[in-house]
Amino acid sequence: MSILNKISTKLALYFFAAVLILELFLMFYLHRNIIHSRVDEEFSRLLANGENHRDVLIENYSESTIKHIVLMENNNDREVMIINNEGVVISSSDENNPTLEKYVPLVMKSKSKTDRILVSDYKDSPYIVSLHPYQNGEHSGYVLMYQSTNSINRMVNELTMHFGLAGATSVVIILIIYGLLSKVLTRPLIIMKEATEKLSKGDFKVTLPYASKDELGELAVAIQKLAKDLERLKKERNEFLASISHELSTPLTYLIGYAKVAMRKDLNEKERDRYLSIIAEEADGMKDLVKDLLDLARIDENSFTVNKEYFWSQPFLDNIYKLVEPSFLNKELKLKTESKKNFQIYADPLRLQQIVINLLDNAMKYSDYGKEVRLEAYSLNGRAVISVSDEGIGIPSDEIEFIFDRLYRVEKSRSRTYGGSGIGLSVVKELVEAHGGTIEVESKLGKGSTFKIMI
Numbered sequence: 485m486s487i488l489n490k491i492s493t494k495l496a497l498y499f500f501a502a503v504l505i506l507e508l509f510l511m512f513y514l515h516r517n518i519i520h521s522r523v524d525e526e527f528s529r530l531l532a533n534g535e536n537h538r539d540v541l542i543e544n545y546s547e548s549t550i551k552h553i554v555l556m557e558n559n560n561d562r563e564v565m566i567i568n569n570e571g572v573v574i575s576s577s578d579e580n581n582p583t584l585e586k587y588v589p590l591v592m593k594s595k596s597k598t599d600r601i602l603v604s605d606y607k608d609s610p611y612i613v614s615l616h617p618y619q620n621g622e623h624s625g626y627v628l629m630y631q632s633t634n635s636i637n638r639m640v641n642e643l644t645m646h647f648g649l650a651g652a653t654s655v656v657i658i659l660i661i662y663g664l665l666s667k668v669l670t671r672p673l674i675i676m677k678e679a680t681e682k683l684s685k686g687d688f689k690v691t692l693p694y695a696s697k698d699e700l701g702e703l704a705v706a707i708q709k710l711a712k713d714l715e716r717l718k719k720e721r722n723e724f725l726a727s728i729s730h731e732l733s734t735p736l737t738y739l740i741g742y743a744k745v746a747m748r749k750d751l752n753e754k755e756r757d758r759y760l761s762i763i764a765e766e767a768d769g770m771k772d773l774v775k776d777l778l779d780l781a782r783i784d785e786n787s788f789t790v791n792k793e794y795f796w797s798q799p800f801l802d803n804i805y806k807l808v809e810p811s812f813l814n815k816e817l818k819l820k821t822e823s824k825k826n827f828q829i830y831a832d833p834l835r836l837q838q839i840v841i842n843l844l845d846n847a848m849k850y851s852d853y854g855k856e857v858r859l860e861a862y863s864l865n866g867r868a869v870i871s872v873s874d875e876g877i878g879i880p881s882d883e884i885e886f887i888f889d890r891l892y893r894v895e896k897s898r899s900r901t902y903g904g905s906g907i908g909l910s911v912v913k914e915l916v917e918a919h920g921g922t923i924e925v926e927s928k929l930g931k932g933s934t935f936k937i938m939i
Contacts, residue, residue, distance in 0.1 A: 500662050507654060515647045519640055526636055527601055530614045533557070534629040535599055536737050537564065538616040541627065545620035550575045552745055553627075561632045563611075567591065568625035584630060587613050591626050606633040679707050688715035739766050790832045790918050797861045797868070798826040804837060804859070808844050817848060818856040829861075829868040831919055831939050839915050840870060842908045843935050847874035850933075864938070867921075873934040879927040887925065888913040912937075 537553045550566055554577045557564035565576040565584050571592045576584060590602055596615055603613040616627040679690040690711040692704045745751070746759035801821045812819040829836070840859070847857045855875040862869055879887060888909050912935075916923045919939045927933035 511651050530629050530631045534614045534616040534627055538618045538627050541618045542620050545623045563630040565628040606636045794828045794830050795833050797823045816853045821859045824862045827863040835915050839912050842912050843872040850876035868939045871936040875932040878929040884925055
């Protein structure tokens with residue numbers, strides 16, 4: 485055996501030992517984290533369903549609502565039970581299952597006032613259980629959501645089996661590959677080829693070895709940078725899609741639930757109209773969400789243009805006032821516009837109008853009846869300054885820095901009440917920056933907010 489063969493064999497063994505140790509560590513780490521992640525998803529899904537049912541009970545506590553909730557959860561893996569404050573079962577999706585009532589004493593012992601997971605032991609308990617307190621006038625109690633642990637344990641066992649098979653298979657494959665490729669002088673090219681193949685299949689976790697400072701080294705660096713960029717884009721896309729899915733699932737749940745209730749023949753016209761009005765409100769909210777998403781998509785794809793031109797400030801404000809005045813009158817809000825001096829603005833009038841209308845719409849949503857919203861424009865150091873001030877609910881100081889993030893909403897339960905989607909302000913920021921401008925926010929909780937853009 486030549487010296488080169490001995491070196492290649494040693495390198496193959498060293499690489500194999502190093503990769504084997506790393507693989508075992510990663511397999512164990514990934515196995516535990518994937519299981520925890522999947523279990524947490526089950527907990528989150530159970531909490532979300534319970535919160536939806538709780539919200540429906542708070543808005544409309546009635547026997548038909550309770551019956552509807554029970555019917556919705558009448559399946560093999562998930563159950564629901566509604567009890568009052570004394571622990572008396574009002575309704576259950578499986579009245580013949582005594583196991584469900586065994587958790588009632590835990591509820592009465594905890595007397596929790598917030599949504600939480602009551603039973604999380606999926607290994608030894610037949611159910612994981614979430615607790616959701618509700619109160620509607622004189623009616624109060626708890627919604628208990630039950631998720632069978634059979635599916636969770638089955639998933640854990642399947643993951644363990646697959647990880648074991650994958651680990652054993654990968655050990656054999658790695659041994660064969662290193663035994664062959666370690667003796668080949670074209671090893672760097674082969675590794676880069678394999679890396680590009682992984683990228684083409686959507687696997688962006690690519691690591692290339694150190695290369696010399698020549699054309700091959702530059703190629704390796706370029707491939708590594710491409711892999712990191714693609715992995716980052718994939719992560720951002722998945723996070724964005726997950727957020728969108730969450731934002732659409734809640735109104736869809738309401739639409740489906742109330743539509744089924746409204747279809748009941750025993751409802752009177754007043755109740756049916758009320759359910760239909762709720763459906764219309766949720767549909768309008770989804771329409772606004774989709775519109776904002778389309779705006780973000782155009783911005784991300786650079787499919788929109790900013791055509792700047794000079795125009796006068798006062799006619800611009802007057803036109804906006806005419807557009808939004810009916811909405812403000814409908815909510816009994818006062819809208820005042822002020823331009824200290826008629827001056828010229830250099831911007832895209834359509835895009836700037838979109839910015840200002842979004843800010844006014846945001847102010848209108850978070851202001852109560854009878855409050856005042858002020859729209860001002862003036863020139864400062866050669867820049868156009870437009871501010872929108874309201875007397876609304878305000879923004880907590882520790883959350884101001886996040887309000888322009890996509891799908892971020894200040895105190896989500898309160899934003900749900902006022903109708904925010906968490907997208908409008910991100911669209912505003914993108915459009916302002918496309919003009920080369922800046923946007924600032926000043927707010928006091930309970931007293932109102934002021935959004936100031938400078939272009």
